[in-house]
Amino acid sequence: MPETTAPRDAVPSGTAPAPARATTTVQGAVPAIEFQGVVKRFGDNTVLDGLDFSVAKGDRVTLIGPSGSGKTTILRLLMTLEEADGGIILVDGDPYTHEIRGGKRVEVPEKRRRAVRRRVGMVFQQFNLFPNMSVLENIIEAPMHVLGLARAQATVRAEELLDQVGLADKRDARCTQLSGGQQQRVAIARALAMDPEILLLDEVTSALDPEIVADVLGVLREVAETTDITMLIVTHEMQFARDVSNRVLMFDHGRIVEEADPETMFTSPTHERTQEFLRAVLGD
Amino acid sequence: MNDVWSWQRAAEALPPILEGFRITLLATVVGTAIAAVLGLLVALVRRSRSRWVTAPVGLAVEFVRSTPLLVQLVFVYLMLPSVPALVVGCVVLGVHYATYMSEVYRAGIDAVPRGQWEAAKALDLPRTRVWRAVVLPQAIRKTLPGLGNYAISMFKETPYLFAISVVEMFTAAQQFGGRTFVYTEALTMVGLLFLLASYPTSLLVRRLENRLA
Amino acid sequence: MSDNLSTLRDALPRLGEGVVVTLQLTLGGAALALVLALLLGLGSRAGSLWVRGPSRFVVEFFRGTSLVVQLFWLFYVLPVFGFRMESLACGILALGLNYGAYGAEVVRGSINAVPQGQWEAATALDLGPVHRLRRVILPQAWALMIPMLTNLLIQLLKGSALATYILLHDVNYFIEQLRRSTQDTFFSYTVGLLVYFALAYVLTLGMNALEVRAKNRLGSGPSLREVLRVAPVPATTRGGAA
Numbered sequence: 001m002p003e004t005t006a007p008r009d010a011v012p013s014g015t016a017p018a019p020a021r022a023t024t025t026v027q028g029a030v031p032a033i034e035f036q037g038v039v040k041r042f043g044d045n046t047v048l049d050g051l052d053f054s055v056a057k058g059d060r061v062t063l064i065g066p067s068g069s070g071k072t073t074i075l076r077l078l079m080t081l082e083e084a085d086g087g088i089i090l091v092d093g094d095p096y097t098h099e100i101r102g103g104k105r106v107e108v109p110e111k112r113r114r115a116v117r118r119r120v121g122m123v124f125q126q127f128n129l130f131p132n133m134s135v136l137e138n139i140i141e142a143p144m145h146v147l148g149l150a151r152a153q154a155t156v157r158a159e160e161l162l163d164q165v166g167l168a169d170k171r172d173a174r175c176t177q178l179s180g181g182q183q184q185r186v187a188i189a190r191a192l193a194m195d196p197e198i199l200l201l202d203e204v205t206s207a208l209d210p211e212i213v214a215d216v217l218g219v220l221r222e223v224a225e226t227t228d229i230t231m232l233i234v235t236h237e238m239q240f241a242r243d244v245s246n247r248v249l250m251f252d253h254g255r256i257v258e259e260a261d262p263e264t265m266f267t268s269p270t271h272e273r274t275q276e277f278l279r280a281v282l283g284d
Numbered sequence: 285m286n287d288v289w290s291w292q293r294a295a296e297a298l299p300p301i302l303e304g305f306r307i308t309l310l311a312t313v314v315g316t317a318i319a320a321v322l323g324l325l326v327a328l329v330r331r332s333r334s335r336w337v338t339a340p341v342g343l344a345v346e347f348v349r350s351t352p353l354l355v356q357l358v359f360v361y362l363m364l365p366s367v368p369a370l371v372v373g374c375v376v377l378g379v380h381y382a383t384y385m386s387e388v389y390r391a392g393i394d395a396v397p398r399g400q401w402e403a404a405k406a407l408d409l410p411r412t413r414v415w416r417a418v419v420l421p422q423a424i425r426k427t428l429p430g431l432g433n434y435a436i437s438m439f440k441e442t443p444y445l446f447a448i449s450v451v452e453m454f455t456a457a458q459q460f461g462g463r464t465f466v467y468t469e470a471l472t473m474v475g476l477l478f479l480l481a482s483y484p485t486s487l488l489v490r491r492l493e494n495r496l497a
Numbered sequence: 498m499s500d501n502l503s504t505l506r507d508a509l510p511r512l513g514e515g516v517v518v519t520l521q522l523t524l525g526g527a528a529l530a531l532v533l534a535l536l537l538g539l540g541s542r543a544g545s546l547w548v549r550g551p552s553r554f555v556v557e558f559f560r561g562t563s564l565v566v567q568l569f570w571l572f573y574v575l576p577v578f579g580f581r582m583e584s585l586a587c588g589i590l591a592l593g594l595n596y597g598a599y600g601a602e603v604v605r606g607s608i609n610a611v612p613q614g615q616w617e618a619a620t621a622l623d624l625g626p627v628h629r630l631r632r633v634i635l636p637q638a639w640a641l642m643i644p645m646l647t648n649l650l651i652q653l654l655k656g657s658a659l660a661t662y663i664l665l666h667d668v669n670y671f672i673e674q675l676r677r678s679t680q681d682t683f684f685s686y687t688v689g690l691l692v693y694f695a696l697a698y699v700l701t702l703g704m705n706a707l708e709v710r711a712k713n714r715l716g717s718g719p720s721l722r723e724v725l726r727v728a729p730v731p732a733t734t735r736g737g738a739a
């Protein structure tokens with residue numbers, strides 16, 4: 001097994017073909033997220049075909065594009081809900097599910113994989129609160145059993161978060177008694193309770209009634225303003241993308257076709273596909 | 285190993301067991317036929333609007349379903365001494381399983397979309413025609429896998445017929461064991477024969493289920 | 498008829514003993530079956546073929562070989578291999594193995610029926626596989642499996658009537674004794690079947706209570722106390738609680 005003598009670091013930054021990657025905006029600092037040649041197939045359908053991109057620490061990046069363009073797949077790969085068929089993903093410079101050792105792509109052991117996953121949190125379209133637990137129990141479950149916090153400690157933090165999302169009075173409620181908007185705010189508190197370095201937001205308002213979307217987005221806006229969590233956002237709420245993110249990536253067929261700050265992207269997109277997409281979404 | 289298992293004894297036990305297997309199959313087929321017809325009747329009667337009809341039928345179904353088949357077999361056998369044991373066996377198996385199958389039919393009928401009833405009503409079809417041409421064909425399609433599974437269950441419960449001395453496969457093995465004072469080969473073979481027959485059948489039913497789903 | 502009733506009255510203590518034996522078989526068998534069902538059901542979903550293969554084999558084997566054959570095999574054949582068991586242990590083992598195999602399918606199906614999002618949320622919170630199953634998935638699958646487990650429990654109760662033939666004095670045995678002393682087949686068997694019916698009814702009630710509790714814990718349906726209250730819960734208070 002000569003591979004074991006190879007350096008532990010998957011791809012030393014010196015040897016990485018960094019200049020070739022158009023989307024890399026950071027120089028010097030280790031990016032929070034880095035995709036290197038990531039391939040993902042579902043059966044015969046190749047969703048991501050050698051995707052390269054990176055996200056700097058503290059960035060708020062919105063992924064836009066037609067459905068099936070691979071946006072959600074990127075989030076799911078970052079949560080290990082899907083496994084890439086090729087390429088590697090680095091979080092904070094650490095290989096996540098796979099690494100290159102001795103020139104070969106090998107799986108990262110479960111223990112290290114979990115250590116990386118612990119830094120990533122996710123909020124889902126369908127909230128996915130645990131119906132067998134109260135609101136508070138939903139929030140303290142992972143901090144207690146994954147981070148090893150004492151119940152009292154976890155509860156104090158959970159109450160702060162509930163206060164922050166405006167649901168302090170629902171502490172002991174059953175999740176099924178809450179409205180969709182309230183459930184989503186609990187889900188945000190639950191993700192934040194793990195103190196993630198990276199937060200993935202997967203169409204968090206798509207399952208909500210229009211009149212309560214603003215509540216949820218307000219909570220997220222506040223999170224964006226008061227923390228330095230790196231955020232990766234898939235959304236159809238263009239105004240929210242504009243308010244919160246500092247970078248927008250336009251995806252089409254698993255490739256980034258355009259990248260810009262939100263102002264530029266939404267007012268003067270250059271790529272034809274972006275123009276078509278925004279016309280369709282913004283509805284005029 | 286040779287002390288506990290004798291191939292010679294196994295060979296001697298096999299002919300009566302295979303003879304019994306025919307009775308086992310016969311009881312299963314006749315029992316299933318009775319259960320399938322009676323079950324459908326029960327399901328239809330239980331849809332009656334009158335509680336004077338549904339309540340007693342419901343209670344009877346519940347009673348038959350939650351008391352042991354074994355006890356029912358012996359009961360009927362003792363009450364009707366002039367009726368051949370095999371007939372008693374088939375009928376009791378059939379009635380017992382009719383209570384299960386009626387539930388399968390009921391679910392199948394309930395699964396026929398409301399729109400089908402309404403469409404039939406809009407066409408002003410007569411009641412019997414609605415059932416025969418619209419509802420039952422759709423319902424029965426959906427019930428086939430369920431009925432198949434109960435037929436397999438019944439097959440595996442035919443050994444209860446030993447209690448009323450019908451010489452099906454298991455009783456044949458038991459009698460062989462009683463004669464030779466060694467049950468090992470005969471009982472093992474019967475168990476394996478049940479597995480050999482029921483497992484492929486259940487795979488077939490599962491395929492049917494996937495095809496119809 | 499009054500003769501029959503007085504014979505029955507005199508035999509009540511023996512009926513009590515029979516009910517105890519039947520309940521020992523039923524509850525003992527059910528406990529064993531539940532443990533096996535969980536192990537085999539989870540094993541059937543395992544990623545490793547070394548776990549999944551044997552689990553599937555055991556499940557199909559005990560589902561396929563008929564309870565009657567299994568019971569008599571354990572009773573007559575197993576001693577030949579040097580394992581001798583008491584009748585009661587033999588009965589509990591046969592019932593537990595057979596219905597454990599059926600239960601494994603129920604467990605497997607119920608776990609599969611828990612929405613995918615629940616697994617994903619647990620992964621996103623980095624809960625480990627065992628923790629995820631114990632705290633998130635099984636409590637939800639449990640509510641789904643109870644109705645099917647109730648059916649199996651009643652079938653297990655019915656199967657326990659075989660115990661008479663391995664020399665146990667259960668309810669079925671009592672029926673035969675009653676018939677001998679009254680010389681009245683119809684009376685004895687009607688009494689006996691009614692006893693089984695009552696046992697099945699009580700077991701079903703107990704399982705329904707478990708189901709109400711499990712559903713209430715998932716936040717759907719009323720609490721057990723609300724269900725057991727004699728007066729119907731006014732619609733307004735129910736709405737207020739939601």
